[in-house]
Amino acid sequence: MRTDTGQIVHLADYRPTDFVLERVDLTFELDPTNTKVEARLIFHRREGVDPSVPLVLDGDELTLSGLLIDQSEAPASRYDATPESLTIRDLPAETPFEVTVTTFINPEANSQLMGLYRTSGVYCTQCEAEGFRRITYFPDRPDVLAPYTITIIADKAANPVMLSNGNFLGGGDYDEGRHFAAWFDPHPKPAYLFALVAGDLGVVEDTFTTMSGRDVKLRIYVEHGKEPRAAYAMDALKRSMKWDEERFGREYDLDIFMIVAVSDFNMGAMENKGLNVFNDKYVLADPETATDQDYANIEAIIAHEYFHNWTGNRITCRDWFQLCLKEGLTVYRDHEFSADQRSRAVKRVAEVRHLKSEQFPEDAGPLAHPVRPTKYREINNFYTTTVYEKGSEVTRMIATLLGSKDFKAGMDLYFERHDGQAVTVEDYLKCFEDASGRDLEQFSLWYHQAGTPLVTASSSYDQKKGTFTLSLEQMLPATPGQSNKEPMHIPLSLALILDNGQIAAPTAVKGGEMTGDVLHLTERKQTFTFSGISSRPVLSLNRSFSAPINLHFDQTPADLAHIARHDTDLFARWQALTDLAMPNLMQAARDAREGREITCDPALTAALLEAAGDEALEPAFRAQVLTLPSEADIARELGGNNDPDAIHAGRHAILSAIAREGNKTFLRLFDEMKIAGPYAPDAASAGKRALRNSALAYLTYAEGTPARAAQAFAAADNMTDLAQALTLLAHRFPDSAEAQGALDTFLKRFDGNALVIDKWFSIQATIPGAGALARVKALMENPRFVSTNPNRVRSLIGTFAFGNPTGFNRPDGEGYRFLAEQILSIDPKNPQLAARILTSMRSWRSLEPQRADHARSALATIERAETLSTDVRDIVERMLK
Ligand code: ARG
Numbered sequence: 001m002r003t004d005t006g007q008i009v010h011l012a013d014y015r016p017t018d019f020v021l022e023r024v025d026l027t028f029e030l031d032p033t034n035t036k037v038e039a040r041l042i043f044h045r046r047e048g049v050d051p052s053v054p055l056v057l058d059g060d061e062l063t064l065s066g067l068l069i070d071q072s073e074a075p076a077s078r079y080d081a082t083p084e085s086l087t088i089r090d091l092p093a094e095t096p097f098e099v100t101v102t103t104f105i106n107p108e109a110n111s112q113l114m115g116l117y118r119t120s121g122v123y124c125t126q127c128e129a130e131g132f133r134r135i136t137y138f139p140d141r142p143d144v145l146a147p148y149t150i151t152i153i154a155d156k157a158a159n160p161v162m163l164s165n166g167n168f169l170g171g172g173d174y175d176e177g178r179h180f181a182a183w184f185d186p187h188p189k190p191a192y193l194f195a196l197v198a199g200d201l202g203v204v205e206d207t208f209t210t211m212s213g214r215d216v217k218l219r220i221y222v223e224h225g226k227e228p229r230a231a232y233a234m235d236a237l238k239r240s241m242k243w244d245e246e247r248f249g250r251e252y253d254l255d256i257f258m259i260v261a262v263s264d265f266n267m268g269a270m271e272n273k274g275l276n277v278f279n280d281k282y283v284l285a286d287p288e289t290a291t292d293q294d295y296a297n298i299e300a301i302i303a304h305e306y307f308h309n310w311t312g313n314r315i316t317c318r319d320w321f322q323l324c325l326k327e328g329l330t331v332y333r334d335h336e337f338s339a340d341q342r343s344r345a346v347k348r349v350a351e352v353r354h355l356k357s358e359q360f361p362e363d364a365g366p367l368a369h370p371v372r373p374t375k376y377r378e379i380n381n382f383y384t385t386t387v388y389e390k391g392s393e394v395t396r397m398i399a400t401l402l403g404s405k406d407f408k409a410g411m412d413l414y415f416e417r418h419d420g421q422a423v424t425v426e427d428y429l430k431c432f433e434d435a436s437g438r439d440l441e442q443f444s445l446w447y448h449q450a451g452t453p454l455v456t457a458s459s460s461y462d463q464k465k466g467t468f469t470l471s472l473e474q475m476l477p478a479t480p481g482q483s484n485k486e487p488m489h490i491p492l493s494l495a496l497i498l499d500n501g502q503i504a505a506p507t508a509v510k511g512g513e514m515t516g517d518v519l520h521l522t523e524r525k526q527t528f529t530f531s532g533i534s535s536r537p538v539l540s541l542n543r544s545f546s547a548p549i550n551l552h553f554d555q556t557p558a559d560l561a562h563i564a565r566h567d568t569d570l571f572a573r574w575q576a577l578t579d580l581a582m583p584n585l586m587q588a589a590r591d592a593r594e595g596r597e598i599t600c601d602p603a604l605t606a607a608l609l610e611a612a613g614d615e616a617l618e619p620a621f622r623a624q625v626l627t628l629p630s631e632a633d634i635a636r637e638l639g640g641n642n643d644p645d646a647i648h649a650g651r652h653a654i655l656s657a658i659a660r661e662g663n664k665t666f667l668r669l670f671d672e673m674k675i676a677g678p679y680a681p682d683a684a685s686a687g688k689r690a691l692r693n694s695a696l697a698y699l700t701y702a703e704g705t706p707a708r709a710a711q712a713f714a715a716a717d718n719m720t721d722l723a724q725a726l727t728l729l730a731h732r733f734p735d736s737a738e739a740q741g742a743l744d745t746f747l748k749r750f751d752g753n754a755l756v757i758d759k760w761f762s763i764q765a766t767i768p769g770a771g772a773l774a775r776v777k778a779l780m781e782n783p784r785f786v787s788t789n790p791n792r793v794r795s796l797i798g799t800f801a802f803g804n805p806t807g808f809n810r811p812d813g814e815g816y817r818f819l820a821e822q823i824l825s826i827d828p829k830n831p832q833l834a835a836r837i838l839t840s841m842r843s844w845r846s847l848e849p850q851r852a853d854h855a856r857s858a859l860a861t862i863e864r865a866e867t868l869s870t871d872v873r874d875i876v877e878r879m880l881k
């Protein structure tokens with residue numbers, strides 16, 4: 001493990017390299033424990049750089065075993081090699097010159113899963129962000145771009161497949177038992193996009209004809225026997241390629257595009273040029289083993305990585321501070337893709353749910369940082385939902401402010417102007433300014449100021465004048481390192497809904513700019529007046545979630561119900577129902593805490609049941625309506641001094657009340673939404689299943705017995721229904737014979753299928769209540785628990801910490817102490833994984849004092865540990881600050 005070096009990197013310190021890398025030639029002689037890497041690098045000195053300036057290459061846990069300069073051995077006096085760097089002096093005055101570095105590395109011993117490692121006997125790489133320096137000494141930064149030629153030599157029997165970036169040059173027999181393969185990637189790229197895969201893998205093949213008529217070979221590599229489970233991923237890939245041509249005018253640029261699925265992977269997937277490497281969770285699917293959510297994730301992540309080919313690879317980041325340039329934009333692109341492939345409104349609801357449950361807490365806690373940070377200690381800790389999801393929302397707001405035509409012109413200009421370059425957020429914004437003529441100076445604060453803006457709204461209507469007045473005030477909370485903030489440019493989509501359900505068209509708007517249905521809030525306080533409004537309207541504000549803000553607007557239940565019934569923006573209808581539910585859920589939590597009786601507002605039940613039963617609405621949307629805000633959502637709204645047990649009890653009571661009241665509706669939906677015929681993963685069928693399973697959950701609440709869920713479990717013919725029924729049984733009736741029987745049946749049926757067994761672990765890790773910890777500890781003793789496999793660790797320990805509020809936040813603090821122990825045991829093997837799971841405690845300060853005290857001491861235990869990775873040290877120190 002690389003222990004903490006404590007060095008903070010600042011954006012302000014950026015300067016270009018002294019040497020320009022022209023070409024890279026790498027030769028790998030693969031061996032499980034002793035792989036030889038020979039790197040031939042051709043550099044020239046940048047103009048104006050003094051010849052005495054040394055060349056400094058990055059390393060990480062490396063030992064130098066050979067160094068040639070212009071093909072002759074370098075005397076020891078000319079270089080210094082440490083595990084972290086190689087400094088070469090007295091370089092030839094005549095440039096270009098060639099440096100040949102030889103290193104030996106041990107893939108088998110690489111448990112960090114960064115650099116070159118082994119997974120199920122397959123060689124595989126992960127180089128983003130700084131993994132390449134674990135392979136060879138190199139200028140490992142994203143603004144160093146070069147074409148790569150790769151030669152792989154390995155045992156032929158064990159490694160029939162040998163892949164790298166670019167196009168295949170050729171291959172053949174090498175020496176006793178070994179063969180070789182050569183690849184050339186003509187597109188200059190930074191080292192983080194390098195990839196190599198070798199091993200014995202099965203393959204699924206297809207082709208895609210691009211818009212200019214070129215045939216591209218498509219290949220997805222999986223473990224032997226799993227080929228049929230890659231069919232959906234292949235289909236998603238072809239749809240992604242087509243969509244990027246149609247929507248963004250982007251064509252693929254190599255002869256071949258490959259995806260490799262591996263079972264040990266720290267993140268979701270990686271966009272290496274022409275050779276994406278995936279966590280197999282986001283490739284493999286069939287009806288028997290994958291849920292509708294799994295299918296949707298596969299579609300989104302296949303698209304995401306493919307879209308990176310232009311947003312990330314052809315145009316990359318100048319430095320890691322610009323990460324959102326590729327990630328935020330690419331998330332925006334994959335969101336748009338899924339919205340076009342599925343239902344836009346339902347997709348938007350799911351996105352906003354995710355944003356609010358993951359990004360908003362990050363932005364409100366000790367780990368808050370701007371979308372474009374200005375300093376970091378460990379870059380791996382900045383692959384955050386702020387950079388990704390808020391980054392995507394920022395691009396969405398640009399599209400909203402500019403309108404689709406100017407937004408497209410800005411994107412086109414970006415691709416044209418910066419193709420082949422490593423650029424900054426400023427370069428990106430300039431393209432939209434130049435294409436639209438709009439000044440984005442104030443808007444750019446979204447990249448620089450952390451925190452979720454709070455917008456407070458109040459309104460009044462003047463019948464005599466026919467005017468509607470809206471007063472808005474924005475406030476951006478203080479975040480670590482940023483106490484004083486400037487007002488932001490906030491685009492707010494709105495509608496004034498009249499009594500008859502029609503949307504009013506004001507004759508004039510005063511007080512600020514309005515384009516289409518979008519109001520531009522640019523000042524701290526601003527009052528807008530709409531004239532020509534004939535009767536008192538109901539205001540629907542921040543429709544489609546046009547800005548990622550918290551909105552305080554006291555609307556009556558009647559007004560919210562009016563929006564829920566009439567807005568033409570479906571997202572706003574869902575939002576209104578959520579706004580109706582939230583005060584109820586918050587009050588229920590307070591009542592539960594004080595031991596008071598809990599009541600559910602009949603207006604809420606009526607509005608929910610009306611929407612749920614509305615056949616004009618698609619089932620997927622109705623299912624979203626019936627999914628009330630989560631316990632974490634309620635905790636966030638309550639804001640502090642939280643008691644997770646009371647929140648759980650309050651929510652439970654509200655759900656039960658709705659279940660009793662809506663019994664007839666749920667019985668009908670459970671019946672009507674049944675799908676005859678074989679499973680298909682399309683969005684419409686998935687929506688019906690979601691609505692039916694939601695009805696099943698309410699029925700189970702009302703009935704209070706496991707019978708109906710047990711029946712559903714027995715009758716299920718697909719993983720969506722099966723996992724849903726199992727979750728209901730285990731979560732609602734954990735001690736029943738039905739739950740135990742179903743868990744056993746499930747295990748027997750899917751034993752050996754790692755991705756399904758992950759679900760078995762997760763479902764048990766999230767059983768509510770104080771007993772969860774004992775269950776999690778027992779499951780860790782199960783031989784199926786593999787502590788080196790990130791998916792398995794996340795499915796049990798990660799899911800427990802992130803997804804079981806009552807189980808994890810036990811009042812006695814045992815959950816936190818357990819997590820601290822686990823972090824300390826994972827960290828030496830896989831720091832990235834440890835740091836990621838530790839962020840589950842990011843909201844510890846909003847707990848009630850007793851729990852918060854326990855949480856603080858558990859964090860302090862971690863902080864006191866003698867050896868910690870930079871990853872974990874960075875997170876724990878920021879959390880305690
Ligand atoms: N660029 C990858 C993506 O598509 C994520 C890789 C992150 N890897 C890491 N070690 N931090 O989102």
Ligand code: ZN
Nearest residue numbers: 304308327330
């Ligand atoms: Zn990405």
